[in-house]
Amino acid sequence: xxxxxxxxxxxxxxxxxxxxxxxxxxxxxxxxxxxxxxxxxxxxxxxxxxxxxxxxxxxxxxxxxxxxxxxxxxxxxxxxxxxxxxxxxxxxxxxxxxxxxxxxxxxxxxxxxxxxxxxxxxxxxxxxxxxxxxxxxxxxxxxxxxxxxxxxxxxxxxxx
Numbered sequence: 210x211x212x213x214x215x216x217x218x219x220x221x222x223x224x225x226x227x228x229x230x231x232x233x234x235x236x237x238x239x240x241x242x243x244x245x246x247x248x249x250x251x252x253x254x255x256x257x258x259x260x261x262x263x264x265x266x267x268x269x270x271x272x273x274x275x276x277x278x279x280x281x282x283x284x285x286x287x288x289x290x291x292x293x294x295x296x297x298x299x300x301x302x303x304x305x306x307x308x309x310x311x312x313x314x315x316x317x318x319x320x321x322x323x324x325x326x327x328x329x330x331x332x333x334x335x336x337x338x339x340x341x342x343x344x345x346x347x348x349x350x351x352x353x354x355x356x357x358x359x360x361x362x363x364x365x366x367x368x369x
Contacts, residue, residue: 211244215251227253228367232359234258235315235344242293242304242323249301254366256305256359259315259344262323263295264288266316297326303333305362307355309342335362 211231219226231252233241238260245255265288275281289295304327308320317338324334337358339351346352 211240212248212251215244215248219251225369228369230254230256230363230367232256232258232363233260235260238315239293243296245302245304246293246296246300249299252302254303254305254363256307256362258355259308259312260319261292261315262319263292265292266319266322294323294326297323297330297332300327300330300332303335303362303366305335305337305358307337307339307358309339309344309346309351311341312344314344333366 215229215231218224218229229252231241231244232255233239235258238257239262240260241255241257242260242262244252245257265285276284293300306320306324308315308317310317320336320338324336327334337355339346339348339354342348342351346355
């Protein structure tokens with residue numbers, strides 16, 4: 210879907226194809242990371258709010274990883290290949306990760322693991338981590354800070 214969207218945007222004469230960004234939160238954060246991992250050629254930058262980066266690291270993985278050892282291995286392999294971290298070798302676009310470190314929905318460990326892997330590949334990474342914040346940020350000041358950081362990041366990353 211993201212590639213279709215990027216190609217659609219590129220069809221407009223007023224759109225600079227080198228300045229298309231992508232962002233989202235939760236499942237949208239997962240889709241943002243997946244778009245950057247698989248299509249950095251289409252997306253110049255992205256902002257990922259508390260997205261899943263490796264389905265195998267999710268706290269509820271034991272709920273769906275069931276069956277024989279062979280079945281669980283197959284599920285683990287499929288989960289990994291469906292995750293952004295599986296495609297980081299193609300990831301080139303800068304990214305801003307935003308996450309609360311007390312998130313009960315998407316394991317906070319997702320963010321530093323992916324950020325470290327990207328930094329090891331010299332991909333520009335920024336992080337905005339909110340201490341004691343949950344998935345749907347509870348504090349108004351944190352939402353404001355997140356959106357201000359998003360705007361500033363895109364202003365810097367997508368500037369002509």
